[in-house]
Structures are given as C-alpha cells and as structure tokens.
Amino acid sequence: MSSETSPPPAETESAPAPDLASRITPKETEAPEAELETDMAQASLDGGHIAGLGGSALEEPEFDVELKLSDLQADPNNPLYSVKAFEELNLSPEILKGISQLNFRKPSKIQERALPLLLRDPPTNLIGQSQSGTGKTAAFTLNMLSRVDLNLKRPQALVLAPSRELARQIMGVVQAMGQFVTGLRVVSAVPDPTRKGPLEGHIVVGTPGTVMDLIRRRMLDPQGLKVLVLDEADNMLDQQGMGDQCKRVKSLLPRDIQVVLFSATFPEAVEKYALHFAPNANELRLKHDELTVEGIKQFFFDCDGEEHKYQTLVRFYGLMTIASSIIFVKRRDTAAEIERRMIGDGHKVAQLTGALEGADRDKVIDSFRTGEAKVLITTNVLSRGIDVQSVSIVINYDIPELERPRGAPDPETYLHRIGRTGRFGRVGVAINFLSDAASFSRLQSITSYFKAEITPLPTDDWDEVEEQVKKVIKSSRAGRTTQEMNMDGSAE
Numbered sequence: 228m229s230s231e232t233s234p235p236p237a238e239t240e241s242a243p244a245p246d247l248a249s250r251i252t253p254k255e256t257e258a259p260e261a262e263l264e265t266d267m268a269q270a271s272l273d274g275g276h277i278a279g280l281g282g283s284a285l286e287e288p289e290f291d292v293e294l295k296l297s298d299l300q301a302d303p304n305n306p307l308y309s310v311k312a313f314e315e316l317n318l319s320p321e322i323l324k325g326i327s328q329l330n331f332r333k334p335s336k337i338q339e340r341a342l343p344l345l346l347r348d349p350p351t352n353l354i355g356q357s358q359s360g361t362g363k364t365a366a367f368t369l370n371m372l373s374r375v376d377l378n379l380k381r382p383q384a385l386v387l388a389p390s391r392e393l394a395r396q397i398m399g400v401v402q403a404m405g406q407f408v409t410g411l412r413v414v415s416a417v418p419d420p421t422r423k424g425p426l427e428g429h430i431v432v433g434t435p436g437t438v439m440d441l442i443r444r445r446m447l448d449p450q451g452l453k454v455l456v457l458d459e460a461d462n463m464l465d466q467q468g469m470g471d472q473c474k475r476v477k478s479l480l481p482r483d484i485q486v487v488l489f490s491a492t493f494p495e496a497v498e499k500y501a502l503h504f505a506p507n508a509n510e511l512r513l514k515h516d517e518l519t520v521e522g523i524k525q526f527f528f529d530c531d532g533e534e535h536k537y538q539t540l541v542r543f544y545g546l547m548t549i550a551s552s553i554i555f556v557k558r559r560d561t562a563a564e565i566e567r568r569m570i571g572d573g574h575k576v577a578q579l580t581g582a583l584e585g586a587d588r589d590k591v592i593d594s595f596r597t598g599e600a601k602v603l604i605t606t607n608v609l610s611r612g613i614d615v616q617s618v619s620i621v622i623n624y625d626i627p628e629l630e631r632p633r634g635a636p637d638p639e640t641y642l643h644r645i646g647r648t649g650r651f652g653r654v655g656v657a658i659n660f661l662s663d664a665a666s667f668s669r670l671q672s673i674t675s676y677f678k679a680e681i682t683p684l685p686t687d688d689w690d691e692v693e694e695q696v697k698k699v700i701k702s703s704r705a706g707r708t709t710q711e712m713n714m715d716g717s718a719e
C-alpha cells in the first residue's frame with residue numbers, strides 16, 4: 228500500500244478561509260459519554276508569536292542562545308509557554324521519569340491544555356490544534372500511556388497517521404516516553420511483508436489501510452481499544468484522501484472509544500467531518516493567522532522558468548553548508564530527476580517518495596535522521612509530522628497546489644512543509660522557488676492567507692543570499708536551543 232498523502236480539499240484564493248476561532252467555541256465535556264451534554268468553558272489556545280527569536284537573536288553570543296528555550300517557555304505569547312510543570316499534570320512516576328529522560332523540562336501550551344482535558348474521567352473526545360513542532364505527539368502519547376492497563380494483554384490505544392514514516396516516528400516517541408512503564412508493548416501497523424501472527428501490544432501505531440486490513444484478517448483485536456488518535460487529523464479525514472478508510476476503521480471499534488484528533492491545521496472543508504468523527508469534542512483551536520511559526524524565516528527566489536529554477540537550486544547548495552534540509556517537489560518523477568541531476572552535479576542527496584518500497588523508505592528516512600544523508604528530496608508524503616531537529620532549511624521547489632481545483636494554492640500543505648524546520652523553538656529557513664506567474668500568485672495567496680512575511684532573495688547576488696540566510700541560521704549550532712534532545716523520535 229502506498230501511504231502517500233493526498234492534498235486536502237480545495238481552498239481557493241477567492242474564498243479566504245474564515246476566522247476559525249470566531250466560529251468555534253471551545254468546550255469541555257463532563258458527560259460520561261461523548262454524545263452527552265457539554266459544559267462550556269474557555270480552553271482556547273492563544274496565538275503563538277516567538278518573541279525575540281528573529282535573526283537578531285542569533286547574533287547574540289552563545290550563552291544567550293543557551294537561554295532561549297526557557298525564555299520562550301516563559302513568554303505567555305509563545306506556543307511553548309506553560310504555567311504548569313509536568314508534575315502537576317497527574318502523570319504516573321514512570322511516565323514522569325520517561326519525560327525527564329527525554330529532557331523535557333516544561334510542557335508546551337498544547338500539552339498543558341490538552342492533557343487535563345484528555346485525562347479527565349469519564350474520557351471525552353478532543354480536537355487539538357497547535358502550531359507545527361509544538362509537541363502534539365507527546366500530548367496524545369501521555370494520554371495513551373496513562374490509560375492503558377498493562378494487566379490486559381490486548382491493544383487498548385490506536386494511533387493512525389498518514390504515512391509510514393510518521394507512524395514509525397510516533398511509535399519511537401511512545402516507546403521513548405513509556406520506557407519506564409514496565410511491560411509496555413508498542414507495535415506498529417504499517418505495511419510489512421514479513422509480519423506473521425497477530426499484533427500483540429498495548430498501543431498500536433499505524434497507517435489506516437494496514438490497520439483496516441489487520442482487523443479484517445483478525446490479526447488486530449479492536450474490541451479492547453479505549454483510545455483512538457488521528458494524528459494529522461485534517462489530512463486523515465479528508466474525503467479526497469484517507470477519510471473513508473478512517474471512517475471504516477472507526478466503525479469496527481468500540482462505540483464509546485475516546486477519539487482524539489490533532490493537527491496544526493483544520494481547514495473549513497474538513498471541520499464538519501472532524502466534529503462528526505469526534506462528537507462533543509473539547510476543542511483547542513487557533514486562528515489561521517496564528518499558525519505560522521515565527522522562528523521560521525520565509526524567502527523566495529523568483530526564477531525564469533524551470534531550468535533557471537534548477538540552476539538556482541544547485542547554486543544555492545554550492546554556496547551553503549547546511550545541517551540538514553528537505554526539498555519538496557510536486558511529483559515523484561521530479562524527485563527522481565532532481566536527485567539524478569544533483570548527484571551528477573556532485574551533491575550528496577537522497578530521495579523518498581511513495582514510489583519506493585517500504586523497506587527502502589525506512590532506509591532513506593533512517594539515514595536522514597542520523598545525518599548520514601543531509602539533503603532529502605521528497606513529495607507531500609513527508610510534508611506532515613516528520614520531526615528531524617537538524618533540519619534548518621526547507622525548500623519548496625514546487626509551491627504546494629491542490630488537485631481540486633487543479634493548481635489552486637494549498638496553504639495547509641505549505642504550513643506543514645515549512646514546519647519541518649523550526650521545531651520546538653528552533654530557528655529555520657523556508658525558501659520557495661518560483662518559476663512563472665502561476666507559482667508567484669500561488670505563493671502570494673498562501674502568504675497573505677497566513678499574514679506571513681516573505682522576503683525575496685536575488686538570483687544574481689550570492690553574497691547577499693548567503694548573508695540573508697546566515698542571519699537566520701548562523702551555523703547549524705545556532706539553529707538549536709541548548710535543551711538538546713536525546714531523542715529524535717526515530718523508530719530504532
């Protein structure tokens with residue numbers, strides 16, 4: 228099965244998305260069942276602005292850089308801000324030990340707000356939105372770890388993710404956070420031709436097609452499931468994408484299951500499906516102009532056609548020594564072609580698309596995570612969720628566009644793609660490559676939708692390009708906060 232993501236439903240330039248926060252009233256439910264009465268309460272997330280994390284912060288001496296994450300977490304306007312400690316969130320000592328082992332000092336805003344709603348009994352559904360790289364995975368993972376009963380030897384929590392790579396990554400996070408929970412078993416449900424026998428584990432993480440298949444073949448017992456999480460939920464519920472598969476999976480699960488939906492984006496067209504899928508959910512939502520991560524500086528190159536675009540790309544890579552970077556293209560054949568040409572031009576690059584076999588995909592992503600491969604060329608298959616902290620540059624070689632209406636701008640995919648850098652308070656650079664009027668207007672409508680600032684880079688003054696980019700990422704070290712993670716979420 229190919230787990231390549233498909234774009235969310237159309238949003239056109241002429242129909243600007245309405246202000247999400249004004250339409251959604253956050254609520255908390257006290258009801259014993261998801262379908263029952265709700266009690267209105269304020270639970271919305273504030274917008275996130277990374278104060279003091281512009282390029283200028285990077286000019287500061289190293290000891291100032293070292294203070295950065297704790298500064299960000301002390302700023303009420305920042306998505307990483309919290310008032311509580313993990314110790315105040317009602318987690319078991321084993322789970323707290325896992326958190327501390329990962330070097331997480333304080334929860335982020337989404338973690339602090341989502342966890343009390345998720346952990347409340349009787350369980351209630353949740354729709355949670357927060358900017359890319361703000362720790363949604365830990366939020367739903369801590370809920371699952373808290374809810375599984377290790378005495379019961381059957382699957383109790385299921386996470387569905389849109390790609391094999393993301394499912395493997397989430398599994399790695401659950402294992403890392405649950406490393407002190409004695410006896411915990413986490414299993415993956417992604418295509419695996421070597422799989423024999425039923426899936427035996429407390430927590431299952433997989434892609435919807437494979438999960439469906441395993442349930443049908445009675446290799447996955449759904450009857451003991453208490454929690455269902457859809458990561459990248461807007462993408463998963465998209466009717467042009469995996470919406471039907473997810474609905475079918477849910478129809479096979481216990482009716483009173485706690486449904487948890489997380490994403491950085493919830494476009495209007497998917498919203499009614501989300502509410503239908505997670506009835507009476509508590510909601511933590513953001514406005515679309517609060518979604519951009521300010522640590523990510525956005526640029527564009529205005530090129531003269533496709534060949535100039537490629538020449539600009541290789542010129543750029545000739546200029547910069549970059550920690551790790553991802554180049555997003557629209558089509559699989561473009562990914563293969565650019566890989567071939569860049570290798571021919573002396574660059575070390577790898578590509579990953581849905582055209583590869585599962586085992587080969589695993590090899591490529593693993594070598595990217597370890598830093599062995601530093602430049603990854605890919606399609607939208609990796610646009611969401613992938614967390615590799617060393618990524619300091621994201622390139623949109625093709626500006627994201629929708630399938631329907633064909634060629635319309637795709638702001639959600641744009642946001643997810645650029646969100647592969649600038650994770651959890653880090654800084655990063657997103658560079659868009661334009662080749663014609665259509666790509667120009669697509670980018671323009673995306674940036675105005677998010678009210679994002681975007682800066683042109685010259686294609687004929689490489690000193691200037693270098694200076695502009697280095698202002699943001701002075702070195703690979705500058706892209707990091709000192710709260711070095713000893714986990715990269717990889718599935719090893």
Ligand SMILES: Nc1ncnc2c1ncn2[C@@H]1O[C@H](COP(=O)(O)OP(=O)(O)OP(=O)(O)O)[C@@H](O)[C@H]1O
Pocket residue numbers: 330331332333334335338357358359360361362363364365490491611612613614616646647650651710712714715716
């Ligand atoms: N409380 C915390 N303290 C420090 N680091 C954290 C904390 N929570 C999460 N992180 C780290 O932040 C990074 C981003 O987290 P995560 O991948 O869960 O983001 P996300 O919100 O799911 O992003 P996306 O929308 O792109 O999927 C990870 O490397 C994770 O280890």
